[in-house]
Amino acid sequence: MRVAVIEDEQRLAENVAASLRETEGFAVDVARDGEEGLYLVTNNSYDALVLDLMLPRLSGIEILTRMRKKGVRTPVLVLSAKDELDSVLSLLDMGADDYITKPFDLRELRARLRALIRRSHGHADSKLTIGDLEMDTAQATVRRSGEMIALMPMEYKTLEYLMHRQGQVVSKTELLEHLYDFNWEKISNVIEVYIAGLRKKIEGESGRKLIHTVRGHGYMLRDGVPD
Amino acid sequence: MRWRLMGGVAVVQILAALLAIALVVRFEEKRSLAMLESSIVEHAAMITSVIEAPDSPGERVVLHSELLRLPKKDIFLLANPSGKVIAASGDWQPTEPLSQQPRSFTTIRIGEHRYRMLVERDVQMFDDNAAAMARLPKLTLFYGARVSVLEEHERHVTWIAICIGAAILLVSLGATAWMVGIGLRPLMDLAHRASLIDESNWVLQQGESSQEAEELTPLSTALSRLVDRLHKAFVRERQFSADAAHEMKTAIAIVKSTLQLTLERPEGAVEYRKGIERALEDTERMQELAYGMLQLAKIEGLARAEQSRDSVSDAVDAARDVEQELSPLLASRKMTLRIHASQPHLLARISIEDLHTILKNLIENAIHYSEEGACVEVKLDSRDGAFLLTVIDTGCGISSDALPHVFERFYRGDESRSRGSGGAGLGLAILQAIVQRAGGTVSTESTVGKGSTFMVRLPLG
Numbered sequence: 254m255r256v257a258v259i260e261d262e263q264r265l266a267e268n269v270a271a272s273l274r275e276t277e278g279f280a281v282d283v284a285r286d287g288e289e290g291l292y293l294v295t296n297n298s299y300d301a302l303v304l305d306l307m308l309p310r311l312s313g314i315e316i317l318t319r320m321r322k323k324g325v326r327t328p329v330l331v332l333s334a335k336d337e338l339d340s341v342l343s344l345l346d347m348g349a350d351d352y353i354t355k356p357f358d359l360r361e362l363r364a365r366l367r368a369l370i371r372r373s374h375g376h377a378d379s380k381l382t383i384g385d386l387e388m389d390t391a392q393a394t395v396r397r398s399g400e401m402i403a404l405m406p407m408e409y410k411t412l413e414y415l416m417h418r419q420g421q422v423v424s425k426t427e428l429l430e431h432l433y434d435f436n437w438e439k440i441s442n443v444i445e446v447y448i449a450g451l452r453k454k455i456e457g458e459s460g461r462k463l464i465h466t467v468r469g470h471g472y473m474l475r476d477g478v479p480d
Numbered sequence: 481m482r483w484r485l486m487g488g489v490a491v492v493q494i495l496a497a498l499l500a501i502a503l504v505v506r507f508e509e510k511r512s513l514a515m516l517e518s519s520i521v522e523h524a525a526m527i528t529s530v531i532e533a534p535d536s537p538g539e540r541v542v543l544h545s546e547l548l549r550l551p552k553k554d555i556f557l558l559a560n561p562s563g564k565v566i567a568a569s570g571d572w573q574p575t576e577p578l579s580q581q582p583r584s585f586t587t588i589r590i591g592e593h594r595y596r597m598l599v600e601r602d603v604q605m606f607d608d609n610a611a612a613m614a615r616l617p618k619l620t621l622f623y624g625a626r627v628s629v630l631e632e633h634e635r636h637v638t639w640i641a642i643c644i645g646a647a648i649l650l651v652s653l654g655a656t657a658w659m660v661g662i663g664l665r666p667l668m669d670l671a672h673r674a675s676l677i678d679e680s681n682w683v684l685q686q687g688e689s690s691q692e693a694e695e696l697t698p699l700s701t702a703l704s705r706l707v708d709r710l711h712k713a714f715v716r717e718r719q720f721s722a723d724a725a726h727e728m729k730t731a732i733a734i735v736k737s738t739l740q741l742t743l744e745r746p747e748g749a750v751e752y753r754k755g756i757e758r759a760l761e762d763t764e765r766m767q768e769l770a771y772g773m774l775q776l777a778k779i780e781g782l783a784r785a786e787q788s789r790d791s792v793s794d795a796v797d798a799a800r801d802v803e804q805e806l807s808p809l810l811a812s813r814k815m816t817l818r819i820h821a822s823q824p825h826l827l828a829r830i831s832i833e834d835l836h837t838i839l840k841n842l843i844e845n846a847i848h849y850s851e852e853g854a855c856v857e858v859k860l861d862s863r864d865g866a867f868l869l870t871v872i873d874t875g876c877g878i879s880s881d882a883l884p885h886v887f888e889r890f891y892r893g894d895e896s897r898s899r900g901s902g903g904a905g906l907g908l909a910i911l912q913a914i915v916q917r918a919g920g921t922v923s924t925e926s927t928v929g930k931g932s933t934f935m936v937r938l939p940l941g
Contacts, residue, residue, distance in 0.1 A: 265733055268737035268740075275745065307726065355732070
């Protein structure tokens with residue numbers, strides 16, 4: 254998952270980003286002012302946005318309105334120091350998906366962000382399933398027929414993204430974008446390495462294929478017979 | 481107000497009515513007495529006209545009372561000088577010693593009744609016979625009419641006067657109430673409009689007809705201005721509270737997130753130490769913020785309360801003190817501070833603590849935004865009867881967008897001056913509050929990349 258944190262308070266931005274990277278394994282980009290934030294949001298594809306309201310150059314509300322006007326549907330979690338009902342209502346009306354008031358709990362922030370991402374991909378709870386494969390995104394565990402499968406962090410992140418987008422073709426570029434911080438070097442064949450590892454671990458010798466390669470386009474997670 | 485006004489008018493009107501009634505009654509009393517007396521005189525004259533003088537000496541005086549047409553209840557008595565009654569209407573005798581005046585009126589009581597009595601001595605008579613006249617003795621005539629007639633009339637008149645007075649009073653009180661109501665309407669209207677002002681509506685609405693309330697214009701203008709000033713102060717205070725709350729919440733959020741992150745990371749003395757160090761830094765910033773807010777609140781509170789305009793401080797000494805104090809910071813950044821004073825001593829009308837804060841604040845700021853090894857200049861001068869302090873740096877400067885706002889509390893529109901560089905965004909706001917309290921002004925000029933100049937003007941000591 255790739256998330257942008259738009260927060261001018263340097264230390265807070267660092268802490269939120271570190272928490273999301275270290276605990277959730279998200280790729281996190283940080284913007285320190287409104288203009289930079291709007292640039293990131295409109296030029297990259299994010300799974301969610303953490304947005305502070307009081308920002309230099311361009312306010313959080315302004316970013317929200319402009320990105321929605323441009324058709325960016327990324328879920329937005331607003332960091333607000335105000336908790337008056339009016340400002341909350343207008344925020345939600347303006348296109349925010351959720352809000353959390355300062356000072357917040359990092360665990361709550363992460364849980365809300367996970368829920369936003371899940372819902373944006375069309376899942377109501379923290380459990381994602383395909384066939385007899387079950388992923389619990391809250392616990393970060395994967396089971397097949399009740400059997401726990403141990404995955405490497407990047408394998409888990411790749412599978413999680415594919416689970417969210419099951420039935421759809423996901424390109425290698427998309428996977429790279431959503432799994433890596435923008436300042437990481439992009440090496441395209443890492444994806445093939447993780448996919449191969451994943452296939453070995455989750456498909457095993459059952460012969461029941463879950464990760465399908467769509468030649469020239471990318472990968473697709475689908476429960477079905479081998480093609 | 482309305483009832484007091486009405487009450488006052490009513491009291492005055494009642495007093496006026498009573499006075500009018502008293503005057504009418506008194507006048508009527510006099511007039512009817514005069515009428516009674518003139519009728520008495522008339523009847524007395526009738527009596528004298530029927531006195532027949534004696535034809536020859538020794539004969540008696542004759543009163544032809546059969547010729548008289550007198551009111552039934554009136555009484556009279558005709559006597560000769562020796563007191564012998566010649567003729568009388570009844571059997572009464574003048575008992576009291578009578579006045580020696582030739583003609584006089586008295587009021588006497590005879591039996592149950594009071595009489596207005598005319599006493600006429602040496603009654604003048606007219607007879608053709610001069611000889612007979614000469615023989616006539618000097619007679620005294622008493623003629624009385626009952627006063628009860630008069631009293632009845634007076635009661636009647638008094639009653640009528642009271643009735644008329646009461647009627648007029650009622651009408652006039654009603655009219656007064658109406659007029660007072662009309663007169664007070666613009667005031668009531670203003671009061672109503674003033675009562676509509678509250679924290680969500682800060683405008684004194686215009687009256688329906690401005691002509692009507694011409695006299696109230698100064699009041700409503702003053703009220704409008706007051707509301708306006710209050711509104712501005714209210715907005716300022718509310719903005720400050722909101723900003724302060726936002727800053728405090730953010731500061732707490734930072735400490736909290738730092739501590740949580742430390743807990744979430746793998747255990748280890750080094751990790752924990754790092755986390756604690758970071759949390760401590762965050763706490764220090766929070767402390768700085770709280771201190772700044774308290775200082776600002778104190779200065780602004782003092783500005784309204786007592787004000788020591790009497791203290792005078794030497795700016796040259798103060799600048800040297802601050803230079804001394806900041807020398808470690810200057811040395812650590814390899815910077816130099818140059819103080820130019822136009823005179824060996826320059827006095828400003830401000831307390832030494834405040835002057836110290838201003839100098840320290842501006843010089844620290846200049847150091848903060850300058851490159852290592854740069855030079856900060858401080859100029860002290862007196863110009864146009866004012867003390868002028870100028871602090872010039874060659875640092876990063878302030879963008880023209882941010883320049884008008886740098887003295888605002890918590891302002892952080894300019895990235896270079898925002899959180900990242902530390903500080904609570906209160907330093908310049910505190911500085912401005914101090915300078916304004918001392919009756920001075922502060923201004924700034926800046927060019928991005930070239931540096932900034934801050935000018936403080938204070939009254940000379």
